[in-house]
Amino acid sequence: xxxxxxxxxxxxxxxxxxxxxxxxxxxxxxxxxxxxxxxxxxxxxxxxxxxxxxxxxxxxxxxxxxxxxxxxxxxxxxxxxxxxxxxxxxxxxxxxxxxxxxxxxxxxxxxxxxxxxxxxxxxxxxxxxxxxxxxxxxxxxxxxxxxxxxxxxx
Numbered sequence: 001x002x003x004x005x006x007x008x009x010x011x012x013x014x015x016x017x018x019x020x021x022x023x024x025x026x027x028x029x030x031x032x033x034x035x036x037x038x039x040x041x042x043x044x045x046x047x048x049x050x051x052x053x054x055x056x057x058x059x060x061x062x063x064x065x066x067x068x069x070x071x072x073x074x075x076x077x078x079x080x081x082x083x084x085x086x087x088x089x090x091x092x093x094x095x096x097x098x099x100x101x102x103x104x105x106x107x108x109x110x111x112x113x114x115x116x117x118x119x120x121x122x123x124x125x126x127x128x129x130x131x132x133x134x135x136x137x138x139x140x141x142x143x144x145x146x147x148x149x150x151x152x153x154x
Contacts, residue, residue, distance in 0.1 A: 007137070011070045011119065012037055016064050018055025019079060019127075019137035021145045028152060029056040033064030034135040042067060047144035049152050054082045056141065058107045058138055061087075064066045066113040073119045079127030148152025 017035040022029035030047035044059050044064045047056070057080040068074075078084055093106065099105035127138070 002149065012070065014072045014074045015077065015133075016061070016074055017077045017133035017137050018057070018060035018064060018083070019134060019141045020053055020058070020060050021138070022051055022053040023145045023149055025100075026050055026052050028145050028148035029053065029149065030141040030146070031056040031060035031063065032144065033060040034133055034137055035064055035067060036133075042077055043140065045140050045144050047141075047148045048147045053109060054080070056091055057083045057146075058086070058104060058111065060137070060141070061073035062114055063107070065111075066135050067096035068118070071117040071119075074121070076120060076122045077124060077125050077131075077133065078122065079125055079131075081124060084122040084124040087115075111134065 017034040017036070018032065020029065020031045028047065029051035031045065033042065033044040035042045044060070044067060046059070046063060057078065058120055061076060061083060076083070076087070086108065091112070094102045094108060095112070099108060102108060125134055127134065
C-alpha cells in the first residue's frame with residue numbers, strides 16, 4: 001500500500017506597504033499598513049497623540065503583522081531606512097547587546113516576537129516618488145496624525 005508523501009504547505013506570499021507620520025516629531029502621529037495577498041487587501045491604520053515618526057514607521061509594521069494568522073513570506077515595502085535597515089542590518093546586533101542604547105526597544109522587541117513565525121524581506125522605496133501604495137500609506141498616516149492633532153486641540 002502506497003502512502004502519499006506530505007509536503008509542507010507553501011507559505012502565503014504577502015506584500016506589506018507601510019508608512020508613518022508625526023506632526024512635530026515628537027507630536028501627534030499616525031501610521032498605515034496595507035497588506036496585500038493576491039487580489040485581497042487590508043488597510044491597518046492608527047496613531048498616537050504624542051510620538052515620533054520612527055515609532056509610527058515601526059508601529060505600522062507591527063500592527064500589520066498582528067493581523068496575520070499563519071506563517072507567511074512577507075515583503076515589506078517602506079520608505080523608512082530606520083525600518084528597513086533596522087530589520088535587515090542592525091537588529092541582530094541590537095539583540096546581542098540586549099537593546100542597549102537603542103531607540104524604541106519596546107517596539108523592536110515586539111517586532112521580534114511578531115516576526116518570528118514569518119520569513120521577512122525588506123525593500124526600501126524612495127518616499128514621495130509616485131509609488132502608488134507608498135503614496136496611499138503616506139496619505140492615510142498623515143490623516144491619522146491630523147485626527148490625533150484635532151483631538152488634542154479639541
